Every structure is written in C-alpha cells, then in structure tokens.
Amino acid sequence: MYIYLSNNNTNMKLRSIIIVPLALAVIGMASVYPQVDYEERESLILDAVLQYLENLHFSPQDIDDEFSKQVFKDYINTLDSRQRFFTKNDISKLAQYETQLDDQIKARTLDFFDLSMEMLNTNIDKSKSIFEEVIDYPFDLDKKETIELDTDKRPFAKDDLELRDYWR
8 A cells, every 4th residue: 555645754754654664574574584495404304204104104124224325225226216316326426325314314314316416416406517518519310329328237337538528
C-alpha cells in the first residue's frame, strides 16, 4: 500500500517508520534462526536415515563391513553408472573407504561422500574439456572400431588416456 503525501519530508518519515522496524525484524529473525552448517545438516539427515533403517525398514540390516561393501558398490555404480568420469585409479582411491563406510555412518561423518563428490566434479570438468577437444576432430568413418555399450562388460578406464579414447 502506498500513501501519497505531497510533502516529501512526510513521505520519507513514513517510509522510515515502515522500513526500520521491518529491517530490525529481519535481523532479529536471522539471529534467532541461525544457519545450520553443512556438516551438521548432513549429520542430521544421516541420523534420520539410520533411524529409519533401524526402526522402520521392513528388513533391517546390520550396519557392518558387509553392509559397507554393498553400499560402496551400489554407490559407485550409481555415481558413474556409464563409466564416463572415473578411472580405475580414482576407484582405487575411493576403495580405501570400502569397509569404513559403516564406521563413518555410525560416527556421522561423510568424508568418503565428500571426497567422492569432489572427485566427481573434477572428473566431470575434465570430461567436458575432453569432449570439447575431441568433438572438433572429424570422424573417420572408414576406420573399423567397436565400442562396448554394456557397462557390466566394460571396466572403468585404466587412465586418462583410455578415458579420452572412450569419449572419442
């Protein structure tokens, strides 16, 4: 609602009367409801998921090394299901955590997941640059080549050179 008064001084006073309390209210609300940091928020989410798994899941599982191995396998398959971003070297770096996931879950830490997302983002950027580079080269349609599209039969690229060849 806008009230028009002919005197500019009165207009400014009216605006100040409305804006100052509104600004103070916003500042007050921000101090009462502080931002939850990333680690605390993720820990709360993880806690809720664990409560669900332990109490409400129709077939609760023990959170142990076997659970950890299965989560690792499923997570990697989901994270790079078409094997376009990670190399065997990347997977071996992540595999160090394969039997530690249950311990990290219980401790409410997400070191493995943070590392995997950092590596994925780096590898996506690397793959984008590879794609931009190889798309400029003309295709040689006379060359006999094959590509395995079944990811169950195709392993992760052993290195960046093999990954580049995949993108080619």
